[in-house]
Amino acid sequence: MLEEILKYLSVYLLSTVKFFGGPLAGISLGLSYLETVLLTIAGMMTSVVVFSFLGRRAANWLVRRRIKNNKPLFSRKSRTIVKVWNSFGVTGIAFLTPLLLTPVLGTVVAALLGVPKKSIFLHMLWSAVLWSVTLTFMTFKFQEFVTMLF
Numbered sequence: 001m002l003e004e005i006l007k008y009l010s011v012y013l014l015s016t017v018k019f020f021g022g023p024l025a026g027i028s029l030g031l032s033y034l035e036t037v038l039l040t041i042a043g044m045m046t047s048v049v050v051f052s053f054l055g056r057r058a059a060n061w062l063v064r065r066r067i068k069n070n071k072p073l074f075s076r077k078s079r080t081i082v083k084v085w086n087s088f089g090v091t092g093i094a095f096l097t098p099l100l101l102t103p104v105l106g107t108v109v110a111a112l113l114g115v116p117k118k119s120i121f122l123h124m125l126w127s128a129v130l131w132s133v134t135l136t137f138m139t140f141k142f143q144e145f146v147t148m149l150f
Contacts, residue, residue, distance in 0.1 A: 007031060008039055015043025019098035019131065023139040033140055040132040041125075047103035048124040055111020062108075081109055090115045094123035098131035 007029040015022030022043055026036025051058060081101075084092040090110055097106025103124070110120045 008035070011036060011039040012043045012046075015040045015103070016047045017102060017104060019044055019103055019128075020135060022132070023136040026136065027139050027143055033136060036136045036139075037132045040136065041128045044098065044103040044128040044132070045121075045125060048107045048121060048128075051104050051107040052111055052117045052120045055108045058104075058108045059112040085109075085113055090119055090123050094127040097124065097127055098135070103128075 008031075010029060011022050011025045011031060014025050019040065022040030023036055026039065031039070081093070084096060088095070090113075093101075093106055093110050093113075093115075097103060101109065107120060107124065110123075111117075115123075
């Protein structure tokens with residue numbers, strides 16, 4: 001029983017910080033497709049809820065940290081995020097969050113850009129569902145392919 005809880009907790013917690021890690025952890029721990037999808041979605045959405053409330057404070061902390069470490073305020077990544085925002089708005093940010101950003105960074109960016117919390121939740125939820133289903137499916141199919149080879 002404790003072993004199962006630790007498996008679930010591993011996938012869930014990994015998905016709060018690095019979305020793609022959820023499907024990889026789920027398959028490596030022997031969880032089912034549905035369990036992996038649901039835990040990955042739950043992990044991302046936990047980060048979204050927490051950081052949508054802490055978004056501006058987290059962004060200000062990051063800016064102070066970059067200044068303290070003498071790093072430029074605008075990096076290639078931040079310029080790309082602004083381009084995505086200008087072209088696609090919150091939909092683009094949400095779409096790319098699981099793939100290129102992290103649930104934390106994507107949520108902080110959306111909050112910093114003034115997206116209402118309700119809109120952040122809605123867009124990040126459809127993105128989490130879409131990418132969890134897709135990435136978990138791809139991970140499971142890749143495992144089947146590798147198993148067939150060896």
